[in-house]
Amino acid sequence: MNEQRTPVSEYLRARRNVLQPEDVGLPRTPGRRVVGLRREEVAALARISPEYYVRLERGHDHQPSAQVLLALAQALKLDDAATTYLLRLNSGWSPSAMERSPASQKIPESVTALLRTLQDVPAVVVDGNQDVLAANPLAQALQPASMQPGRNLLLATFSAGARDRVGETWRSLAERLVASFRLRSNPNDPRFRELLANLLIQDADFPGIWARHEVADLSFDTTQHRIEPFGVVTVSWQHFQVPGTDTYLVLFADPPGSPAAAAIRYLAESIR
Template sequence: MDDGNPLGEYLRARREQVRPEDVGLTVRGLRRVPGLRREEVAMLAGVSADYYLRLEQGRDRNPSAQVLAALADALRLDAPATDHLMSLAAQRAHRAPTRRTGPDRVPSGVAMLLESLGIPAFVETRTFDVLAANRHASALAPGFRPGRNRLLDVFLDPAERELWCDWDRAVARLVAGFRASVGAATDDPRCVEVVGELSLRSPLFRSLWARHDVRPVEGAPTELVHPEVGPMTLLREKLALTGTDGQVLVLYHAEPGSTSEAALALLGSLAATTAPATTTTAAAAGPAAAEDLTRP
């Protein structure tokens, strides 16, 4: 997990991903650090090396918007990564640790909506805990079931690994999406729990988490090989649910007239013969039950 200086951790991780030649700097001699040096970032951003050092070390907690924009440009951050940088800075000063006020519950109308949809659909939290899912979703992937955590499953469940055409790319995108979802709230107890477990059990996760990549995953094409209906290329959408603490409705659909649409329809027919997916949340069953349900 990150320490108490998420902004500094982010700046350090991002500068390590930028090669000097990418920003027009000439490399001379042996470099003992990956990516850019602190003084190089400071020069590119137009700030003093001492000020940038204070930012990374957490000794300056109020950088201006102009400084942050200059740092984003120096580090070649795209729009999602820049938004994340701004979010970390905005929430850094005097921010109290995140505390959950109670179990996440899916609005009753949304729970009814799920079963009326003819495509895979589920509701998840900021930390990728699945709270509710329809039969189509549960038939599509092992982790799309109430009580599961998508990040834990994609790393730790062998059935999930077999599902993805390019598992390495999929997990990298999911970790970046998790970063985007939790934002600056990496001290959220559930985030601490998920990241802590994966850090202990997956060297690949530790490596990806340390990169601090941030990228929302909605709208991205997803290539799967389903054990019952074969290969599919699906589109994923995420819709924020108003009146909830960061819950989103996740939908998978296929291009009309495609073989993937036909495969998805076949999967739906198979799912119709199974029992409906429950919409009971793991959190409602208590912490111990939630812990058990999030393990493959």
Template sequence: MEDANPLGDYLRARRQLVSPSDVGLPPGGFRRVAGLRREEVAMLAGISADYYLRLEQGRDRHPSEQVLQALARVLQLDDSATDYLLGLSRPRSGPRSRPRRERVPVGIQQLIEVIGLPAFVEGRYFDVLAANAMAQALSPSLRVGANRLRSVFLDPAEQELYPDWEQDLAGMVAVFRSSVGTAADDPRCTQLVGELSAASANFRRLWARHDVKVRQGARTRLRHPEVGELSLRREKLEIGGSDGQLLVIYHAEPGTASARALALLGSITATAT
């Protein structure tokens, strides 16, 4: 599933998400596709319509940063999406090397075992590379070898655990695209995207949007079968020198019902081990 023209595909996807009214243009009558027309993007960015067409068709893949910044403004991209756009136009330095096996640093592995909170290590493709017993007690899918995207889109039990999962899908796909960056055509990413595209209409729709969002912590709600409702913070901490690995830790605000429920989960986990 190789993406032969990532820059053009991204520009096309993003202009279809911007309505004429968003940029101060009249609707302009019947439109065959949603969003802006190519000539409208070109006019607003201050470039010729022919040149913009060449960008979308892949006949010019390395426009200047000035042109890309102008397009980012027209397409209303935030900083993360603009950085992603700039990265798509940079020439590759050579043949893509085979992905290295992701190994969790020994110190991080030891840390998650003694931290006393649900914690796991997430690779750049959202694979679970390490997890402690509390993380697995929180969600059975947080086990070594599982993939977070696959679990959220394809596992009904995981969807039951996260009552807001439908709202979170778009953000998760956008964060995944940011995580893989311009390497969306490497074998691991291609295999995973192909599998999820074939199995999930939701994933196909969201992947086609080309949204980009940085990997960062957020608040999340869970409906746990043993300890009930939980409102937790999910922190994502970059592991230095690990090529995109994150240490993910769940914690609750002290003194809350969620903190007490999390402590109960810890007691249950300790008793079971």
């Protein structure tokens, strides 16, 4: 039977391939050569027929029910963000879907004013593609190579400079950012397609990370920044979605008295 790849079928296949029997409470039989789970194992865990699951993975059922998808999400150990993504794939992101409206990228004046008043907290505004739309002076000083309007945080992360700066933790950071990019971007957006093609062609690590189909709602995390004379400092950040837009306000802040807070305070004083 010929396969007709659909976004849902590709996602199911990718997530099945990264799970091991032990991950879902199944025994590993001697001599097992399958990469990931077998199709019939996923079907049994989701309590659907193996034949129907095969049809789904081969793209021959274009409208599986939400009930089936939720059962598969549970079988594949998907978290809330990944389950939402699976349901969204099934709801109709097609090549003919409406592309993102430029108005959805417009930064409200209230957010622009907030950036001007935040003098002691690095702050940037990014969109779902991780393009930097705006940044206050302290954010630009914190990471001059990436936190400038017009730059892209994902491209910056896959640069040689980021690899050197972050070191051993680089791959973990890159995987998390790619997972967030997959969740928050719009595959019908020309900018998304441009970034994806660029990274697939020009970066040796990106295709393997992208092929895992990881999804994550990266609302908070940490990144490393060099702030002299403190050296490399780990700084916490958090995303806040700007209501009515597909943009996010990102604030970098750590508790008072922490090394990161002291380094950022020093940086803020040095640029005044």
